[in-house]
Amino acid sequence: AGRKAALLICYDVEFAHHVGAVAAAGAEIVLVPTANMMPFTHVTRLTVPAQAVTQGVAIAYANYAGTEGDLDYCGGSLIVNADGAILAQAGLAPAVLVTDVPAPDRALLSTQARDFRKVSGGA
Template sequence: MKLVLSQPSPTNGDTEAAFGHVAMLLRMAGAAGAEMVLLPELFLPGYNRPDLHAGAQGPWIARLREMARAAGVGLTLGWAERAGEDVYNAATAIGPDGAVLAHYRKIQLFGPMERASFRPGTAPPPVFDLNGRRFGLLICYDIEFAAHSAALAQRGAEIILVPTANPAGFEHVQEVLVPARAHESALTVAYANYCGTETGLAFGGRSLIAGPDARPLAAAGTGETVLIATLPRREDYPPALISTQARDFRAP
């Protein structure tokens, strides 16, 4: 299983630029033989754009589904989802055939902007299958709560995809918490962040893919980056490097 992870600069509300970036990534992923592309939180219409969140559009997903189907590559990204009068900080995983594999509304909203802009999700984080691998889906702050990744592991997830928008100054998340979540639950965590700034908010970059031994399979710096990594299976690691506690509580 090969994953393409994008650490872009924000498009700052330019949705056509965002779709253009997705198209480029899908072409790159297809050429590399990758099966899934991962982008950051609220990639549409932008993270620090509360002025645009209420204008979220359902047709975005229909367009992305067609793009994934045409490329034959899966796609996971964050977006602002309007449902009636409510708006959610959501993420959707789309398969290579264009089918929706999973949809999730962020539970752990972070900071004043998110709490003012979105309703928290109430459904548990989803688990889905793709080409013989089992994935879980979280959004940014969710991964900092060990119970979420542990629950996904108990339901059989071996890879957690995490669209994120982690600001500069919070690098402990990438340096400590993401590797810890991967190790304690014996799974791989792919954490896709932004770099650069958006309406005064500076992002910390340092996206990474952490394996079950807590070590990075691939890691970005603070600039625009695309990571391409083959995601190993848990069985590929020596037993001594995998959390004993995780082996005990995981479902067979």
């Protein structure tokens, strides 16, 4: 049996409720094409791995690399597992990433409530 994947576009991955919605729908891998520019390298370094861990999903973040006109894109595409481990990562130049994405070990993922509203029935 295959694993479910979902697609978010660019900025969507920076919002926990978007990543959480596809995780709640059963996605185990979230695919994110994007064109993030300098100086926003923190999205790749911090936000994407944090979303993966928080929502318990793997994320394949494919970011444009290079310069186009006055815009410098920061590259840094990566594939991160549900436990936050970086499985593959590109640098500033265009690259192709291919890796196995193992099923998450649920015992290693957070068991804390990801969304307090679901626990409390609403505020």
